[in-house]
Amino acid sequence: DAGVTQSPTHLIKTRGQQVTLRCSPKSGHDTVSWYQQALGQGPQFIFQYYEEEERQRGNFPDRFSGHQFPNYSSELNVNALLLGDSALYLCASHEWTHEGETQYFGPGTRLLVL
Amino acid sequence: QKEVEQDPGPLSVPEGAIVSLNCTYSNSAFQYFMWYRQYSRKGPELLMYTYSSGNKEDGRFTAQVDKSSKYISLFIRDSQPSDSATYLCAMVGIQGAQKLVFGQGTRLTINP
Numbered sequence: 001d002a003g004v005t006q007s008p009t010h011l012i013k014t015r016g017q018q019v020t021l022r023c024s025p026k027s028g029h030d031t032v033s034w035y036q037q038a039l040g041q042g043p044q045f046i047f048q049y050y051e052e053e054e055r056q057r058g059n060f061p062d063r064f065s066g067h068q069f070p071n072y073s074s075e076l077n078v079n080a081l082l083l084g085d086s087a088l089y090l091c092a093s094h095e096w097t098h099e100g101e102t103q104y105f106g107p108g109t110r111l112l113v114l
Numbered sequence: 115q116k117e118v119e120q121d122p123g124p125l126s127v128p129e130g131a132i133v134s135l136n137c138t139y140s141n142s143a144f145q146y147f148m149w150y151r152q153y154s155r156k157g158p159e160l161l162m163y164t165y166s167s168g169n170k171e172d173g174r175f176t177a178q179v180d181k182s183s184k185y186i187s188l189f190i191r192d193s194q195p196s197d198s199a200t201y202l203c204a205m206v207g208i209q210g211a212q213k214l215v216f217g218q219g220t221r222l223t224i225n226p
Binding site for chain 1: 118120122146148150155156157158159160163165202204206212213214215216217218219
């Protein structure tokens with residue numbers, strides 16, 4: 001069973017450009033969250049998708065948008081890139097067990113904005 | 115003040131030592147607590163998951179939660195060079211696909 005996958009692994013963009021990152025959750029997981037991790041920091045929650053709807057959103061501007069497809073995969077779009085958007089972007093898929101809910105992370109997409 | 119505080123280190127210990135990693139938090143609504151391990155340039159990997167106060171052991175790892183003090187710990191026994199990584203604490207309130215709130219992460223190096 002493949003875990004959470006993300007593409008691309010690395011990306012270099014210039015200021016003002018737009019970027020799309022992709023995520024496929026673990027098989028059977030229908031909820032996806034996106035996080036931004038700046039260098040030397042913990043991940044910060046961007047937003048979460050369930051049943052193709054944005055269910056929660058963190059403190060990120062509208063330049064950050066997303067989408068979830070019927071197969072539960074998801075995209076993160078960032079418009080008008082700023083230097084400060086350089087970070088590791090992580091996708092997590094949610095699993096519920098008898099112990100509760102856990103989130104499993106993909107390897108991330110490292111974005112560099114020049 | 116951050117919701118979750120974690121000493122970023124770096125922390126360097128000899129192989130075989132017992133390692134203690136800690137986080138404090140301010141939000142009393144947090145009920146579920148996790149520890150993730152993150153190797154350089156990789157995504158976080160779930161290590162331990164605990165609910166409410168108490169201890170949980172898994173092999174060389176023990177997670178401890180003290181909700182009265184708003185303090186959580188991760189202990190690593192018989193530490194190995196392969197344990198060298200950044201350790202992130204994370205927590206969440208009521209279950210229901212809520213967002214995780216992370217600490218800054220502690221960078222740990224185990225020296226052979």
